[in-house]
Amino acid sequence: MIIQFLNELNKKNIILASSSPRRKEIIEKLGIAIQVLPSTFEENLDPKDFSSPGNYVIETAKGKTREIAGRVSAEQKPIDLIIGADTCVALGGNIFGKPKDDKDAFQMLKKLGGKSHEVITGVHLMAKKSDNTWHESEFSEVTTVKFASLTDELIQSYVNTKEPMDKAGGYGIQGIGGSLIEGIDGDYYNVMGFPLHRFTSYLLSIFEMWKM
Amino acid sequence: MIIQFLNELNKKNIILASSSPRRKEIIEKLGIAIQVLPSTFEENLDPKDFSSPGNYVIETAKGKTREIAGRVSAEQKPIDLIIGADTCVALGGNIFGKPKDDKDAFQMLKKLGGKSHEVITGVHLMAKKSDNTWHESEFSEVTTVKFASLTDELIQSYVNTKEPMDKAGGYGIQGIGGSLIEGIDGDYYNVMGFPLHRFTSYLLSIFEMWKM
Numbered sequence: 001m002i003i004q005f006l007n008e009l010n011k012k013n014i015i016l017a018s019s020s021p022r023r024k025e026i027i028e029k030l031g032i033a034i035q036v037l038p039s040t041f042e043e044n045l046d047p048k049d050f051s052s053p054g055n056y057v058i059e060t061a062k063g064k065t066r067e068i069a070g071r072v073s074a075e076q077k078p079i080d081l082i083i084g085a086d087t088c089v090a091l092g093g094n095i096f097g098k099p100k101d102d103k104d105a106f107q108m109l110k111k112l113g114g115k116s117h118e119v120i121t122g123v124h125l126m127a128k129k130s131d132n133t134w135h136e137s138e139f140s141e142v143t144t145v146k147f148a149s150l151t152d153e154l155i156q157s158y159v160n161t162k163e164p165m166d167k168a169g170g171y172g173i174q175g176i177g178g179s180l181i182e183g184i185d186g187d188y189y190n191v192m193g194f195p196l197h198r199f200t201s202y203l204l205s206i207f208e209m210w211k212m
Numbered sequence: 213m214i215i216q217f218l219n220e221l222n223k224k225n226i227i228l229a230s231s232s233p234r235r236k237e238i239i240e241k242l243g244i245a246i247q248v249l250p251s252t253f254e255e256n257l258d259p260k261d262f263s264s265p266g267n268y269v270i271e272t273a274k275g276k277t278r279e280i281a282g283r284v285s286a287e288q289k290p291i292d293l294i295i296g297a298d299t300c301v302a303l304g305g306n307i308f309g310k311p312k313d314d315k316d317a318f319q320m321l322k323k324l325g326g327k328s329h330e331v332i333t334g335v336h337l338m339a340k341k342s343d344n345t346w347h348e349s350e351f352s353e354v355t356t357v358k359f360a361s362l363t364d365e366l367i368q369s370y371v372n373t374k375e376p377m378d379k380a381g382g383y384g385i386q387g388i389g390g391s392l393i394e395g396i397d398g399d400y401y402n403v404m405g406f407p408l409h410r411f412t413s414y415l416l417s418i419f420e421m422w423k424m
Contacts, residue, residue, distance in 0.1 A: 001360065003388060004369040030391055031373075143395070148213065148409065157216040161243075176215060178401060179242055179412045183355070188400040189390060197360065200391045 001200045005207055006031045012080040012210075015072070017064040022174065023085055026194040037072075039064035039084065047095040053088055054140030056095070057122030060086035062138065065124045069134060081206065082126040087193045089169030091117040099170045105159050108170035113150030119143045119169065119191045123199060127206040135209060137202055141195035143186030145173070150180060168193070213412040217419055218243045224292040224422075227284070229276040234386065235297055238406040249284075251276035251296065259307040265300055266352030268307070269334030272298035274350065277336045281346060293418065294338040299405045301381030303329040311382045317371050320382035325362035331355045331381070331403045335411060339418045347421060349414055353407035355398030357385070362392060380405070 002009065010033050016024055019038035027034055041063040050056040065084035072079045089096040091111060099105035122140040129135050163177055164170040171177035173184075173191045189196035214221065222245050228236055231250035239246055253275040262268040277296035284291045301308040303323060311317035334352040341347050375389055376382040383389035385396075385403045401408035 001366065001391060003373070003391070004365050029386075030388055153216055154213065161215070173400070176242055179213060179215070179408050181399075182409050183398045184400060185397045186395045187393075188385070188396060196390050197392075197394050 001197075001204050002030065002207065005204075009203075009207065013078055014081045015068060015079055015083065017068040017082055017084045020085075020193055022192050023194045026189050026192060026196055027083070027199075029196070030200065034083070037068055039067045041067040043086070043097075047088070053090045053095055053118070053120045054122060054142070057086040057088050057120055058124060058138050058140050059122070061122040061124035062136075065126045065136075069126050080128050080210075083199075084124040084126075085121055085194055087119065087121040087168045087190075089117055089119055091115065096169045098166055098168055099164055102159050102165075105164040105170040106155055109150060109155045109158065109164065110152070112147045112169065112171070113155070114147060116144050116146045117169070119145055121190050121193060121195050123195065123202070125202060125206065127209065129209070135206070137205070139195075139198055139202065141187060141190045141198050143184055143188070143190040143195075145184050145191055146182045148180055148182050154180075213409075213416050214242065214419065217416075221415075221419065225290055226293045227280060227291055227295065229280040229294055229296045232297075232405055234404050235406045238401050238404060238408055239295070239411075241408070242412065246295070249280055251279045253279040255298070255309075259300070265302045265307055265330070265332045266334060266354070269298040269300050269332055270336060270350050270352050271334070273334040273336035274348075277338045277348075281338050292340050292422075295411075296336040296338075297333055297406055299331065299333040299380045299402075301329055301331055303327065308381045310378055310380055311376055314371050314377075317376040317382040318367055321362060321367045321370065321376065322364070324359045324381060324383070325367070326359060328356050328358045329381070331357055333402050333405060333407050335407065335414070337414060337418065339421065341421070347418070349417070351407075351410055351414065353399060353402045353410050355396055355400070355402040355407075357396050357403055358394045360392055360394050366392075 014034045015037050016034045017039040047056045061084040065082045124138045127135045163175045226246045227249050228246045229251040259268045273296040277294045336350045338346045375387045
C-alpha cells in the first residue's frame with residue numbers, strides 16, 4: 001500500500017525496537033530502510049493479567065517502544081517512528097512464548113501436533129508529530145495455523161535441529177518447520193512475527209499525518 | 213515429515229526440473245540437496261483443454277519431468293527422483309500465468325485487486341524403482357489468496373519494481389508484493405510456487421518404496 005511513497009518514507013528515521021532478524025527482514029522486504037535498536041524492556045508480563053492474548057502482546061510491544069522512546073528522547077536523537085512487536089501462540093487457553101529449553105520445545109510441539117492454533121502478534125507504533133510529541137497506535141493480528149500430526153520421533157528430530165529455540169510456539173514456519181504445517185488462514189508474515197499487510201495500512205495513516 | 217530421514221534422503225540423486233529459484237529455495241529449506249536441471253518442455257498447453265486448472269498445471273509439470281527422464285535415461289545418469297511443478301492463478305474462470313510485459317502485469321493485478329483468487333500448483337514426481345523403471349505420482353494443491361484493494365497508482369508503482377515479471381499472476385508473495393495481500397488460506401509455499409507440506413508426504417511414500 002505504501003510502494004508509491006517509498007522515496008519519501010526513506011527520508012525518515014525509523015527504528016525497530018526488536019532484535020528479531022525475521023521482523024527486520026519482513027520490514028526491509030517493503031524497501032524501507034530501518035535501524036534496529038533492541039529494547040531492554042523485560043518481557044515478563046503475565047498473559048493471565050490480560051483479557052485476551054492480543055492485549056497481552058500489544059502491552060509487551062508497547063513496553064518495547066516506550067523504553068526506546070524514553071532513551072532516544074534523553075539522547076535527543078531525531079527519530080520519526082518506533083516500531084515494537086511481540087508474538088505468542090495460543091491453543092485452548094494456553095499461551096506459548098519461546099521455549100525455555102529442548103524439553104520445553106518438545107512439549108509445545110507435542111501439544112500443537114494435529115491441531116489448529118492461533119499466532120497473535122501485537123504491534124505498537126510511536127510516530128513523532130510536528131509538535132515533537134508522540135502519536136501512538138496499536139493493533140494485534142491473528143493467523144490460524146494447522147499443524148500436521150507429529151510423531152514423537154519427528155518432533156525430536158525437529159528439536160535436534162535447534163530451529164525451535166528462539167521462536168514463539170517452538171517452530172519456524174519460514175524454516176524446516178514449514179514442512180510440519182498443513183496450511184494457514186491469515187497473514188503468513190504474522191506467523192513469522194510481523195503482520196506485514198496491517199502494518200502497511202497503519203504506516204500509510206502515519207505517512208498522511210506527517211504530510212499534514 | 214521427513215526430517216528424521218534426511219541423512220538417507222541425501223544419498224539420493226534428486227533433480228528439480230524447473231529453473232525457478234523459489235522452488236529450489238523451498239525444497240532446500242527441508243535440508244534436501246537437489247540438482248537443478250531446467251526442462252526444455254515448452255509450456256504451451258491450453259488451460260481450456262483441461263477439466264480443471266489443477267489438471268492443467270499437473271500436465272505441464274508432467275511434461276517437464278518426462279522430458280528430463282528421457283534425457284537422463286539416454287545419458288545413463290543414475291537419477292533417483294525427478295520433481296516437476298507448474299503454478300497458475302485462477303480467478304472467475306480466467307487462468308493467469310506469467311505476464312507477457314508490464315502492461316499485461318498491470319491488467320492482471322487490476323483484476324486481482326480487492327478479490328480472492330486461487331493459486332494452483334501441480335506437481336509430478338518420477339521416482340526410480342529397484343527394477344530401473346519409473347514410479348510416477350502427481351497432485352495439485354490450491355491456496356486462496358485475498359488481495360487488498362489496489363489503486364492504479366499503487367499497481368503501476370509495483371509493476372515498476374519489475375517484481376511481477378516472472379511470476380504467475382504478476383506478483384510475488386515473498387517480495388514487496390506480500391504487502392498487497394490481506395491473507396491466505398492454505399499452504400504459503402504453494403503461493404510461492406511449491407506446496408511444501410504435500411510434497412513431503414509424497415516424498416515419505418517414495419522413501420518407503422525405496423526401503424522395500
